[in-house]
Amino acid sequence: MVSRKKTEKEKIIIRPDGAEILTKGKTGGMPLLMIPGLGGDSECWGGVFPRKLREGGIDPLVYDPRGLGLSSCGSLEPSISLYAADAAAVLEDRAPGGAVLGWSMGASVAIELALSRPDLVTRLVLCCGSGDHGMLVRRSPEVFRPILDREAPVAELASVLGSLLLPLNQRGNTPFSRAFLSVIRDSFVRHEEGIRSQQKALAECPPAMPRLQEVAVPVLVIMGDRDGLIPPREGEKLARALRDSRFEIFPGGHGLIYECSAELAERVCSFLSFPGRDTTSPSFAGE
Incomplete structure (x- = not known):
């Protein structure tokens, strides 16, 4: 693991297989566990999004997934269900019961968490996610091949994912884009074992669509209208398959956050704070 000084809000959780999971957050307000996508750690959320959540009365609870940041890999085979169990341990330890947000691959982890530990999850936010990664890979192999190729240099994966996450108004050879891509590349190279594990888990991610009716909590599904990785129609499919969902499209790509x-x-604060039925965006409940 990379050496980094922990703050007073950080804690290490030891998992049964020996993995050490670094968590960050406080539980004074309404907790929101945030699950990042492939290669993302507790620092991947930027500064504005967490700050605005806190201003809205939400306390972000973030962590380094196993093998990334200051968390170790452990000894178990990587899988979406394993990552969901880690996320459950974080939520259980720092804020027993709360809302969960999953971004990209993290949306698949969040769905599995809601299915496997319904006692912990009160509301669910799925951002730029899909209910069937295997189908997406088969439909767009040219898009996903460089993301799932565990033989290619990890720096190439960083370049591909970084380009997809780069804000659309920052595309091109600019100082911002160079710095943005450099940070991602450096992190991927430092944490190659964790990255390879996530690639394997994503490649073997089981379809969630057949089980979505089992998700009993309200769900907000958010997509970017120009997402080059996961098209907005995937979010609409997710929302229609859920029992109680709202669907919203924002202007942007896969780096919507x-x-x-x-x-x-x-929008997330409004959804989480609304005590009853949220009618501020299109709902597919009961369809």
């Missing part, structure tokens, strides 16, 4: 930070945080 960087492009619409304030607007997205405001």
Whole structure:
């Protein structure tokens, strides 16, 4: 693991297989466990989105997934269910019961968490996710091949994913884009074992669509209208398959959390704070 000084809000959770999971957050307000996508750690959320959540009365609870940041890999075979169990341990330890947000691959982890530990999850936010990664890979092999290829240099994966996450208004050879891509590349190279594990788990991710009716909590599904990795129609399919869902499209790509930070945080806060039925966005409940 990379040496980094922990703050007073950080804690290490030891998992049964020996993995050490670094968590960050406080539990004074309404907790929101945030699950990052492939290669993301507790630092991947940027500054604006978490700050705006806190201003809205939400306390972000973040962590380094096993093999990334300051968390170790452990000894178990990587899988979406294993990552969901880790996420459950974080939520259980720091804020027993709360809302969960999953971004990209993290949306698959969040769905599995809601299915396997319904006692912990009160509401669910799925951002730029899909209910069937295998189908997406078969439909767009040219898009997913470089993401799932565990033989290619990890720096190449970083370049591909970084380009997809880069805000659309920052595309091109700019100082911001160079710095953005450099941070991602450096992190991927330092944590190659964790990255390879996540690639394997994503490649073997079971379809969630057949089980979505089992998710009993309200769900907000958010997509970017120009997402080059997961098209908006995938979010609509997710929303229609869920028992109680709202569907919303924001202007942006797969890095929606960087492009619409304030607007997205405001929408999430509204969804989490609404005591009853949220009618501020299209609902597919009962369809």
